[in-house]
Amino acid sequence: MDIVQELLAGSRLALARAITAVENEYDEAVTLMQAIYPHTGKAHVVGITGPPGAGKSTLVDKMTKEYRRKGKTVGIVAIDPTSPFYGGAILGDRIRMNELALDQGVFIRSMGTRGSLGGLAKKTVEVVKIMDAFGKDVIFVETVGVGQSEVDVIKVVDTTVVVLVPGLGDDIQAIKAGILEIGDIFVINKADRDGTERLETELEMMLDLNSSKVAWRPPVKRTVANSGDGVEALIGAIADHISYLYNSGEFVRHRSARTKNELLLLLNEQISRHVLESVMAPGKLDLLVDSIEGHRQTPYNIVNNILADILR
Ligand SMILES: Nc1nc2c(ncn2[C@@H]2O[C@H](COP(=O)(O)OP(=O)(O)OP(=O)(O)O)[C@@H](O)[C@H]2O)c(=O)[nH]1
Ligand SMILES: [Mg+2]
Incomplete structure (x- = not known):
């Protein structure tokens, strides 16, 4: 059996090998992508972005456990922030997500940004497609929301969750840079901290101003990721967003925008x-x-x- 058949039959080993082939741009990667393409398009792809240390991985971990309880399978693509400042983050992620890694219904892959000259977005698209073809119901893509490559990555998802935290000084200043446009759902994580109220008020105000013309008004959810508070409500908001996409016809428009973006990439x-x-x-x-x-x-x-x- 070739790798594609094995992957479609549910082999995790084949899944891992396929991802490696794409990441390292092996010759067989193109043939592989071509073969799996017809099997893609079923997963709900959720992007999680936000400043370094906002609690994105902790949230993904908690949400994954919640989805697993509901019987859904989950894929996680963590884009490593390889800036010299956050180079150590990946190890933390690995350790924290170890427990998940033992679950056969969860597949985690970290992808480096180092040395990939703008090819990261394309590779992310491909890794997501491979997990999708494999049959994952939900796929998380975690990125640190700072640069253009993260914005590119976020274009490949159905639902974008922007994670913010209170107490970063002049909160709203940090939010302004385009992040209001990309968020479908906003999360104030570390809501156990001071400044939650204020951040929430400012955010709600800006969203009201920003979303008067669109049908989906992004909700603002509070979470405390390490205790799991608010995680169920967040999952509810994600489900609401996907229903909205389907019911409004936005899903088709959104997916074709994605396909266009993928083609251009x-x-x-x-x-x-x-x-x-x-x-x-x-x-x-x-x-x-x-x-x-x-x-x-x-x-x-x-x-x-x-x-x-x-x-x-
Ligand atoms: N007090 C508090 N701490 C939290 C909360 N959520 C996460 N943390 C802690 O914040 C730290 C960073 O959490 P991560 O989940 O690694 O954050 P991240 O956004 O994935 O970080 P990077 O991937 O490095 O950008 C960890 O020590 C968490 O335990 C929260 O709601 N409240
Ligand atoms: Mg992380």
């Missing part, structure tokens, strides 16, 4: 790979830079020439 990735391979031949880039510095060429005609070469 794939295309972009292939194009830049071809282009970069041609430029990155040893010493080539330096020569090009020299010729620009020496006024023999401009960046514009270099780029034109490279593209003309590739398209030929």
Whole structure:
């Protein structure tokens, strides 16, 4: 049996191998993705984003246990924040999620951002699809909401949960940067701390201003992730969001926007790979830079020439 058949038959080993193939861009990855594609589209994909240390992993852990109690299977894709400041986070995640890892109904995979030149979003799409084809009912994608790559990643999910915490000083300032637009559900985690009330009031106000034109007004939920308080209500809100997507017809629109995004990601990735391979031949880039510095060429005609070469 080949890996695709094994994966579709429920082999966790095949699932792990398929993900590794995609992550490392093995030759068989494209064939594999092609074969599993018709089996995708059934999972509910939930993105969890928010500042470092907001309690995202703890929430995912608690929500996963709740889904398991309801008999649902869960996949977790944790995008490692590999900035030097948070490099240690992955170990914590691993240890905390160890207990889950023993559950056959849960599959956890961490993905590094290090060294993947913008290819992370594409790989995340693919890993999610593999878990989807495998038959996971719910798939969590955890990212630290700071950079563009996280915003790209969030485009691949059905429901985006933005996790905030009280007491980060000028709360709302931190929220402004586009995060209101991407959140379908807002969570104030660490609601056992001071400042919860204030953050909630400010958030509700901003959401009222922001969502007057849209049919779905993102709810704000309080949680204390380590005790599990509010987790059931959060899961309720996620279920409400998916019902809204279905009932409003938004689901179809949303999924086609996703498909479009995936297509563009794939295309972009292939194009830049071809282009970069041609430029990155040893010493080539330096020569090009020299010729620009020496006024023999401009960046514009270099780029034109490279593209003309590739398209030929
Ligand atoms: N007081 C309090 N602590 C919490 C709560 N939720 C999580 N924590 C703690 O906050 C710390 C960070 O939690 P994580 O779940 O690792 O946070 P994260 O957002 O996944 O962190 P990164 O992935 O590193 O960005 C841990 O020590 C948790 O135990 C909460 O509701 N209240
Ligand atoms: Mg985490």
